[in-house]
Amino acid sequence: MDTAKGGQRARGIVAACVAVSLVILLLAAGAASASAATISGHVTSAASGHALEGVAVCATAPTAEKGSGHCTKSGAAGAYAITGLAAGEYLVEFSTEGAGYVPSFYAETSSRTAATPLTLTGEQERSGINAELEPILGGGVTGRVVRSKDETPIEGIEVCAWELELEEAAIELSEEGFGLHCTTTDANGEYVIDGLEGEVVVEFESPFESTLNYVLQFSPETESPQGAEPLATKPGHLLTGIDARLDEGGSVSGTVREAGTGTPVAGVHVCALPQSLTVFTFRCATTNAGGEYTVWALAGGSYAVGFLPSGLSFFGQFYNGVSFSGEGSPTPVTVTEGATTKAINASLVPAGAISGVVTDLATGAPLEEILVCALDASQQAVECTVTEEGGTYTIGPLAPGSYVVGFHTTGFATQYFNNSPTFASATRVSVRAHFVTLGVNAVLVPLGYVKPGPAPPPPAPQAGVSASTQTTPVAGHLVLLSGAVPVSKGGAASLRLECEGGGSCVSHLKLYVTRTVVSHGKRRHETIQLGTLAVVLAAGHRTVEHLHLTQGGRNLLKAAHGNLIAKLSISSPQVTGATAARASVESVHLRQSSR
Helix, strand or coil, rough: HHHHHHHHHHHHHHHHHHHHHHHHHHHHHHHHHCCCCEEEEEECCCCCCCCCCCCCEEECCCCCCCCEEEEHHHHHCCCCEEEEEEEEEEEEEECCCCCCCCCCCCCCCCCCCCCEEECCCCCCCECCCEEEEEEECCECCCCCCCCCCCCCCCCCCEEEEEECCCCCCCCCCCCCCCCCCEEEEECCCCEEEECCCCCEEEEEEECCCCCCCCCCCCCCCCHHHHCCEEECCCCCCECCCCCCEEEEEEEEEEEEEECCCCCCCCCCCCCCEEEEEEECEEEEEEECCEEEEEEHHHHHCCEEEEECCCCCCCCCCCCCCEECCCCCCCEEEEEECCCEECCCCCCEEEEEEEEEEEECCCCCCCCCCEEEEECCCCCCCEEECCCCCCCCCEEEEEEEEEEEEEECCEECCCCCCCCCCCCCCCCCECCCCCCCCCCCEEEEEEECCCCCCCCCCCCCCCCCHHHHHHHHCCEEEECCCEEEEECCCCCCCCEEEEEECCCCEEEEEEEEEEEEEECCEEEEEEEEEEEEEEEEEECCCCEEEEECCCCCCCEEECCCCCEEEEECCCCHHHHHHHHCCCCCCEEEEEECCCC
């Protein structure tokens, strides 16, 4: 009997403890519920403004894995609400899971790193956390790029989708080329590309001439384009999970100097060209002021390293002094992924060039596509080119020495400088290292051309004007001592000019800005003409022109990136009271001014 009562008492104590525990848990749950925050909003189409139903909305801590937080879906009116959020920071993501619309974060960005975090406090209700989703244009792909060794995200990787087949009517020429669509990964390694049509191949690459050091890869995780798997895109849908795990690349480094002097050479493009059958891309870098360079993101294998000067002051060459002319084979350079092959140096041989303008005697018009060659003493062509728009040409690089310049095209008599019909009677043109010899012009005679009659006599002197003001001034030699001049951030540049010889110098100075642009692994050079500066200098006068070239009140040099190039025109401006002489221009110095 006592035993039974003891058991009942024990069971009563246990029940009481359970009841108390339940009450505590309920109170704690109520307290937690009372302190939880809520966010709400609407999801609409950016194109139509219509409400979007079924959009996945997730609130995730910035440091948590994507999609690991509190999630819900928008209702028929595009409305949603996420409840039970603890105090803290959240990123809010809106996704149709690849169908119809590009994923977006609050506020209006497709990048997780650019998203605006929400800071929530207890019992807070945040409304108006809305999203306008952009429709997917055509088909699309999305994914994430990480390091293979530790799975950490890589920012700045260029991701390109190549369309394999396009109907002729759908091909459009754009800056991205034919059927090529590219973007770069954000700080979370993520990317989105839309506007695709048909089957595509996706590649992942460190941007050209960047210091990112990752080996080129095609999806799915192959370094060979032949191993890439075409992906079938579908209009209005994103293919998700097109990811990449990139291996660390190898690199090549060295220093470029001038042969003979040992002076570092800046601005040389150094490219590693694959010689291995297993390597499918080349990489380049540009030497700095100390002549130093490093070419990054190379796959393991054998390379020919080429040195390409940006101007005509030096001859280009392969590593170990092998010429670009094809005489001899480039010395192979072995690259190992994750390591640097050092001391791949070069000594560049100085060179010069010849430049001029070719015109038609009958019309005075400039002639394009005229063959112009620098010939040696045995009448062999050393270097040739063709004239461009405006009749201009430049031949180089050329070794210092003496050359005969010949001009040839159909429909005109072959001519040698200076207005000579034969090689033997031609005027030889001297070339100096680091200089362009200018003014090597030609006026070609059309076949069958008949010279017109003599010109009428000049007009009599005007009353009150001395005869000396109506004579042609003696032409001096206008020398531009600074060729490629860096443009300052403030939009100014300085040119050093000198007038030599027995008279005044009168000419036009045409100003250009040149720069090299690299897009999607391809290099192109841009030249923008800024304007023309009239130059009238007295004999022996030296000046430094500090240019702030303006047009319509706008500084044309402002924020110009690249080098300012000055080109001297063939014709001179008209001077009041006199007939301006054509300036006899000797040379343009190719080195940057030290001032």
